[in-house]
Amino acid sequence: MRIGQLAEATGTTTKTLRFYEESGLLPPAERMASGYRDYTDDAVGQVGFIHRGQAAGLTLAQIGQILRIREHGQAPCSHVRDLLGERLRELDAQIAELLALRETISELHAQAAEPEPDTCSADEVCRYI
Amino acid sequence: MRIGQLAEATGTTTKTLRFYEESGLLPPAERMASGYRDYTDDAVGQVGFIHRGQAAGLTLAQIGQILRIREHGQAPCSHVRDLLGERLRELDAQIAELLALRETISELHAQAAEPEPDTCSADEVCRYI
DNA sequence: ATGAACCTTCCAGTACAGTGGAAGGTCAAA
DNA sequence: TTTGACCTTCCACTGTACTGGAAGGTTCAT
Numbered sequence: 341m342r343i344g345q346l347a348e349a350t351g352t353t354t355k356t357l358r359f360y361e362e363s364g365l366l367p368p369a370e371r372m373a374s375g376y377r378d379y380t381d382d383a384v385g386q387v388g389f390i391h392r393g394q395a396a397g398l399t400l401a402q403i404g405q406i407l408r409i410r411e412h413g414q415a416p417c418s419h420v421r422d423l424l425g426e427r428l429r430e431l432d433a434q435i436a437e438l439l440a441l442r443e444t445i446s447e448l449h450a451q452a453a454e455p456e457p458d459t460c461s462a463d464e465v466c467r468y469i
Numbered sequence: 470m471r472i473g474q475l476a477e478a479t480g481t482t483t484k485t486l487r488f489y490e491e492s493g494l495l496p497p498a499e500r501m502a503s504g505y506r507d508y509t510d511d512a513v514g515q516v517g518f519i520h521r522g523q524a525a526g527l528t529l530a531q532i533g534q535i536l537r538i539r540e541h542g543q544a545p546c547s548h549v550r551d552l553l554g555e556r557l558r559e560l561d562a563q564i565a566e567l568l569a570l571r572e573t574i575s576e577l578h579a580q581a582a583e584p585e586p587d588t589c590s591a592d593e594v595c596r597y598i
Numbered sequence: 599a600t601g602a603a604c605c606t607t608c609c610a611g612t613a614c615a616g617t618g619g620a621a622g623g624t625c626a627a628a
Numbered sequence: 629t630t631t632g633a634c635c636t637t638c639c640a641c642t643g644t645a646c647t648g649g650a651a652g653g654t655t656c657a658t
Binding site: 471472487 | 607
């Protein structure tokens with residue numbers, strides 16, 4: 341399979357696949373006589389793993405860690421457990437922050453929903469902020 | 470006021486203040502004979518406006534837009550209203566996305582909380598992802 | 599006069615996950 | 629044979645908001 345076909349099969353771009361290879365997330369592909377990358381069907385699953393990792397909120401660096409543990413012949417389960425736990429805590433913090441921000445903005449927006457004030461004092465940029 | 474004093478008064482750094490000036494968020498400061506930037510007290514309020522804008526979830530580019538409207542002598546109220554409304558919609562989408570992601574990760578994490586499986590098939594990287 | 603603390607400019611780098619484009623090679627069909 | 633789609637490498641850039649550091653000038657106290 342050539343890189344364009346793999347890209348189509350996995351819903352990504354050739355640029356991204358080369359970037360993944362360069363980043364150590366995909367093993368360097370075999371090459372055809374022409375120099376074109378020649379992927380086996382396994383590659384679809386490998387890219388799928390990367391995408392599932394991303395969907396689970398992991399960074400490419402973290403996905404790379406898991407892959408490297410697996411390459412060393414170990415089961416990366418406990419590491420994955422830790423990563424997911426950590427991500428969960430980060431997410432909770434992030435969501436709380438965003439909800440607080442939403443409150444702030446919601447109030448500002450409600451105030452700003454009033455008709456254009458004729459009296460915007462010249463010494464402030466905007467009374468709503 | 471020199472730049473270090475303004476930085477302290479506004480809770481930021483000299484690097485950041487020079488960056489704001491370069492980005493057009495602060496008017497170029499007057500200079501002393503030595504070449505040092507010389508700020509008036511107004512600058513504290515100007516930096517405060519930037520910080521309040523950031524706290525309201527606006528980007529520096531958006532804050533710059535508001536400032537430029539104000540410079541043209543217009544009241545930027547309706548523009549601010551639009552920006553806040555847009556930001557609110559973005560936030561809602563972002564929060565929904567994060568909550569969905571939290572669900573996904575939570576499930577994966579619960580599965581991964583079981584004791585280390587002895588049987589991790591060799592053809593998958595990690596059964597939890 | 600000398601050292602510390604402050605200031606100046608300029609260049610470059612951070613994190614993240616790619617994206618854009620140039621210059622050139624390969625392959626199949628018309 | 630030539631056109632078009634595909635592939636290769638390499639380098640640089642995107643956006644966001646700064647941050648780090650070098651090399652040098654200024655101010656003030658000791």
